[in-house]
Amino acid sequence: MNELFRIQNLNKFYGRGSHKKYALSKISLELPSNTSIGIVGESGSGKSTLARCLLGLIKPNSGTIYYKGGDITKFDRKDFRNFRQEVQMVFQDPYSSLNPRMRIGQIVSEGIQVFHLAKNKEELFNKTKSVLNQVGIDDEMFDRYPRQFSGGQRQRISIARALAVSPRILICDEPVSSLDVSIQAQILNLLRECSQKLSLSTIFISHDLGVIRYIADFIVVMQKGQIIEFGLSKNIFANPQSSYTKSLLQAVPIPDPQVQRERFSSL
Amino acid sequence: MSSQKSNQPVLEVSDLSISITPKNDSPIQIINNLNFTINSGERVAIVGESGSGKTVTAMAIMQLLDGAHYQGSIRFLGEDLVKKNERELREIRGGKIAMIFQDSLSTLNPIMKIGQQITEVLMIRGVNRTSARNRALTLLSELGFEKPLTIFNHYPHQFSGGMRQRVMIAIALIAQPQLLIADEPTTALDVRIQAEVMNLLNDLAEKKRLSVILISHDMGVVAGFADRVVVMYSGRVVEQGGVQEIYRKPKHPYTRALLNSIPTVNRDPACDLPFIKGITPEPQNRPSGCVFSDRCTQVQDLCKTTSPEFTRIASRHEYACFFPGNDGAV
Numbered sequence: 001m002n003e004l005f006r007i008q009n010l011n012k013f014y015g016r017g018s019h020k021k022y023a024l025s026k027i028s029l030e031l032p033s034n035t036s037i038g039i040v041g042e043s044g045s046g047k048s049t050l051a052r053c054l055l056g057l058i059k060p061n062s063g064t065i066y067y068k069g070g071d072i073t074k075f076d077r078k079d080f081r082n083f084r085q086e087v088q089m090v091f092q093d094p095y096s097s098l099n100p101r102m103r104i105g106q107i108v109s110e111g112i113q114v115f116h117l118a119k120n121k122e123e124l125f126n127k128t129k130s131v132l133n134q135v136g137i138d139d140e141m142f143d144r145y146p147r148q149f150s151g152g153q154r155q156r157i158s159i160a161r162a163l164a165v166s167p168r169i170l171i172c173d174e175p176v177s178s179l180d181v182s183i184q185a186q187i188l189n190l191l192r193e194c195s196q197k198l199s200l201s202t203i204f205i206s207h208d209l210g211v212i213r214y215i216a217d218f219i220v221v222m223q224k225g226q227i228i229e230f231g232l233s234k235n236i237f238a239n240p241q242s243s244y245t246k247s248l249l250q251a252v253p254i255p256d257p258q259v260q261r262e263r264f265s266s267l
Numbered sequence: 268m269s270s271q272k273s274n275q276p277v278l279e280v281s282d283l284s285i286s287i288t289p290k291n292d293s294p295i296q297i298i299n300n301l302n303f304t305i306n307s308g309e310r311v312a313i314v315g316e317s318g319s320g321k322t323v324t325a326m327a328i329m330q331l332l333d334g335a336h337y338q339g340s341i342r343f344l345g346e347d348l349v350k351k352n353e354r355e356l357r358e359i360r361g362g363k364i365a366m367i368f369q370d371s372l373s374t375l376n377p378i379m380k381i382g383q384q385i386t387e388v389l390m391i392r393g394v395n396r397t398s399a400r401n402r403a404l405t406l407l408s409e410l411g412f413e414k415p416l417t418i419f420n421h422y423p424h425q426f427s428g429g430m431r432q433r434v435m436i437a438i439a440l441i442a443q444p445q446l447l448i449a450d451e452p453t454t455a456l457d458v459r460i461q462a463e464v465m466n467l468l469n470d471l472a473e474k475k476r477l478s479v480i481l482i483s484h485d486m487g488v489v490a491g492f493a494d495r496v497v498v499m500y501s502g503r504v505v506e507q508g509g510v511q512e513i514y515r516k517p518k519h520p521y522t523r524a525l526l527n528s529i530p531t532v533n534r535d536p537a538c539d540l541p542f543i544k545g546i547t548p549e550p551q552n553r554p555s556g557c558v559f560s561d562r563c564t565q566v567q568d569l570c571k572t573t574s575p576e577f578t579r580i581a582s583r584h585e586y587a588c589f590f591p592g593n594d595g596a597v
Contacts, residue, residue, distance in 0.1 A: 042460075181484060182543035185543075189539050247459060251458040252487070253458075253487025254531060256490055257511055259490075263491070
């Protein structure tokens with residue numbers, strides 16, 4: 001299997017001495033490419049820290065992350081630039097992750113300019129338009145500001161911004177947790193559709209196992225900075241190995257009065 | 268779930284419409300002709316997307332909406348809350364009707380000790396310090412705090428989200444209310460903590476024979492807790508009924524779409540999730556006719572011109588739709 005990221009003995013801690021707290025502790029993992037990987041865990045489990053390390057946004061204290069065989073912490077400027085183009089992120093909060101003073105056309109086209117992906121203004125414009133259309137935003141909205149959009153639309157714009165630079169990997173950190181269920185369903189469908197069409201690999205962080213099941217081929221279960229379980233999504237859902245994963249699955253509310261009540265009394 | 272449920276309504280919301288008037292602008296109707304009742308010991312969930320009017324309804328019951336104009340009535344134990352003055356309302360708020368808010372971090376006072384914040388509710392009602400303290404300690408241990416005495420001297424920031432939410436429950440329940448309004452009480456919590464808090468709320472509500480309004484957008488949480496479900500959309504009730512009826516035989520296309528769009532752990536992940544096109548309209552831009560007509564998949568010409576009346580199919584199951592569905596939701 002072709003690997004996307006190879007992580008070896010990754011550690012990240014905050015504080016020192018007796019106050020030392022490990023956000024990531026001895027993480028070793030190989031993430032296969034052309035798949036969708038879900039990272040689940042509760043708050044404080046280190047899932048976002050791991051994602052940010054993969055993106056090079058947080059420097060780990062020790063350990064290495066290999067991307068296409070190269071250690072990302074040792075990348076030179078040029079390699080790192082390349083890496084940044086290939087690995088894009090969609091953040092959790094569509095309100096704070098879009099610059100309120102930029103028009104959405106600018107927001108989406110900025111990356112294309114930075115990575116010189118368009119030869120001239122016209123191409124830039126067309127590229128921006130097509131990526132906005134791809135995520136279901138009308139290109140007439142080009143000149144509007146983020147505040148003029150709803151939460152779901154903003155998340156579409158965030159996705160367009162990430163897709164604009166033709167990445168190979170999309171890291172999504174709780175991209176739907178602040179959205180209503182009906183809107184959540186739209187965004188999940190969109191992310192799935194885009195990753196299939198563009199043969200993207202996605203790393204998807206969520207605390208919602210329902211969402212993860214829908215989107216991920218592989219699942220990484222994390223707790224307190226450690227990996228508890230890693231495997232094929234269908235296997236983990238059908239037959240969870242660790243008691244932690246079992247308890248997570250047990251706690252997911254199921255929208256069925258009878259089932260949910262029975263589980264309630266068994267908790 | 269609870270064994271004794273008399274039919275005397277605790278809360279009766281009848282023909283309630285609420286409008287607010289923004290500065291230099293014409294009034295906007297945010298709640299339109301709301302009708303529902305809550306019997307003693309009953310748990311009613313109000314569900315809907317953001318902007319459907321769930322929280323506004325809760326705030327209206329607490330009479331906490333500034334500058335709102337009410338039509339209709341909100342009767343609590345037979346008395347109309349809309350007609351009460353501030354002084355009478357102060358007695359009721361936190362006393363007979365208590366509320367748990369979503370965001371515990373911003374609702375708890377960061378510079379007051381937990382103990383003070385709980386006992387305060389009783390002491391302003393004339394209970395002396397010692398008995399207030401004792402009642403608070405008992406309640407905290409009922410809420411699963413092992414050392415309530417040490418908790419007493421802690422500040423909110425020393426607690427985790429789940430613990431803070433349990434403290435919020437303590438503050439709400441300390442004055443022995445008859446009606447508890449819980450506005451998205453577990454939305455900010457992790458699944459395991461959510462299950463814990465909902466379980467606790469479930470047990471306490473049963474033990475203290477509370478009537479509860481649970482406001483939630485999580486149909487899973489609602490399924491495990493509520494006796495009845497009120498589905499709101501754009502300031503109106505579109506369907507209401509018993510929890511079994513709403514989940515097993517939903518009639519209104521909106522209810523069905525809400526139930527269908529949830530990515531659950533037991534559905535086939537290979538299929539695309541059904542979703543609802545568009546977003547909830549702003550109160551000033553509601554479509555004419557049925558409010559849901561512009562997003563509905565079953566829409567016909569009639570829906571765009573005429574607002575549907577309620578059709579009652581069981582003693583307390585009703586929906587407002589001309590073309591209801593008959594098949595189940597999922």
